[in-house]
Amino acid sequence: MTGQTLEGRSELPLVDVRNLSVLFDAGRAGFWGRKRLTVHAVENVSFNIRPGETLGLVGESGSGKSTTGRAILGRVPVSQGHIYFQGKEITHAGKNRVRELSRDMQLVFQDPYASLNPRMKIIDIVAEPLRVHGMVKNTKAVAKEVARLLELVGLPPDAGARYPHAFSGGQRQRVGIARALALKPRFIVADEPVSALDVSIRAQVVNLMQDLQAQFGLSYLFIAHDLAVVRHISHRIAIMYAGNIVELAERHLIYDSPVHPYTRALLSAVPVPDPPVQRARQRITCPGEPPNPLNPPSGCRFQSRCPYVTGTCREKSPDLTRRRPGQMAACWNC
Numbered sequence: 001m002t003g004q005t006l007e008g009r010s011e012l013p014l015v016d017v018r019n020l021s022v023l024f025d026a027g028r029a030g031f032w033g034r035k036r037l038t039v040h041a042v043e044n045v046s047f048n049i050r051p052g053e054t055l056g057l058v059g060e061s062g063s064g065k066s067t068t069g070r071a072i073l074g075r076v077p078v079s080q081g082h083i084y085f086q087g088k089e090i091t092h093a094g095k096n097r098v099r100e101l102s103r104d105m106q107l108v109f110q111d112p113y114a115s116l117n118p119r120m121k122i123i124d125i126v127a128e129p130l131r132v133h134g135m136v137k138n139t140k141a142v143a144k145e146v147a148r149l150l151e152l153v154g155l156p157p158d159a160g161a162r163y164p165h166a167f168s169g170g171q172r173q174r175v176g177i178a179r180a181l182a183l184k185p186r187f188i189v190a191d192e193p194v195s196a197l198d199v200s201i202r203a204q205v206v207n208l209m210q211d212l213q214a215q216f217g218l219s220y221l222f223i224a225h226d227l228a229v230v231r232h233i234s235h236r237i238a239i240m241y242a243g244n245i246v247e248l249a250e251r252h253l254i255y256d257s258p259v260h261p262y263t264r265a266l267l268s269a270v271p272v273p274d275p276p277v278q279r280a281r282q283r284i285t286c287p288g289e290p291p292n293p294l295n296p297p298s299g300c301r302f303q304s305r306c307p308y309v310t311g312t313c314r315e316k317s318p319d320l321t322r323r324r325p326g327q328m329a330a331c332w333n334c
């Protein structure tokens with residue numbers, strides 16, 4: 001796998017997310033259920049993704065990565081903020097618009113075992129979006145198009161006649177990618193697409209996604225919970241913690257000179273293939289738990305785990321601040 005550069009490509013964003021917040025109603029609690037519970041899943045998140053770019057979105061479980069991706073795709077309602085696709089606002093797109101947008105924006109799921117209907121043949125799984133959007137006229141056209149898609153993702157032409165159980169995890173993820181490509185999208189939210197796969201298979205799927213990106217100019221929001229997975233595919237990386245983005249930078253800045261202590265902790269957990277380097281490396285830990293999303297603290301959400309916490313952090317929510325060209329970080333102390 002090789003690293004990615006975007007030199008010479010358009011700087012105009014394909015996806016532009018501005019001050020996005022997503023709150024979920026979590027029912028009621030307290031005496032007579034008087035207290036309304038709200039999950040603060042994503043708060044004040046901003047980033048953009050350029051044509052042909054991969055933005056890696058990394059953070060621990062529950063940090064709001066999937067919710068961010070799903071909000072862009074119109075699958076969860078936006079509480080505040082704005083989302084633009086190709087310069088047009090899509091923040092509160094209705095059902096029909098979301099359906100229309102699904103031609104351009106697709107989702108690849110995390111679990112290739114759960115995301116494919118075991119009772120459907122691969123041909124029907126891959127052809128489903130084509131049929132829903134009325135893009136194929138007859139059975140012959142379906143078979144031809146599905147064979148083309150399967151070939152694109154490196155599956156044999158006869159794969160269409162089989163059921164998901166006949167395939168390995170990596171092959172099923174290829175089927176998921178073929179289905180996502182059926183409508184010729186420009187943007188794919190890949191929600192932990194390799195997390196459920198064996199380490200040996202991960203690189204193959206990542207390579208495939210890079211090849212498809214080079215071939216079709218696709219943009220990806222590539223979600224993962226550790227920095228090892230996104231390293232080779234991402235042009236830029238955003239680090240998410242408890243619903244906020246705490247650092248966003250070009251890939252090399254995240255790996256070579258991370259600013260935020262949480263990024264540094266995530267990075268120190270990535271194994272280095274060179275044993276002496278691995279032994280010499282200091283493991284940075286941030287003991288403690290992320291805040292309760294039902295009751296996040298005022299001020300910085302990382303305050304309870306931050307080694308550099310000051311009084312200001314308890315009062316003021318940090319904004320992403322430009323630290324150096326191409327790098328934004330939400331912490332001014334570190």
Ligand SMILES: Nc1ncnc2c1ncn2[C@@H]1O[C@H](COP(=O)(O)OP(=O)(O)OP(=O)(O)O)[C@@H](O)[C@H]1O
Pocket residue numbers: 024025026039040041059060061062063064065066067068225293
């Ligand atoms: N539909 C929902 N209703 C209520 N709470 C939700 C809903 N979807 C997500 N959440 C909550 O929002 C928060 C963010 O969840 P999200 O799935 O976006 O995180 P994540 O970073 O993708 O985690 P994971 O890696 O485990 O998928 C969590 O506290 C989660 O429980």
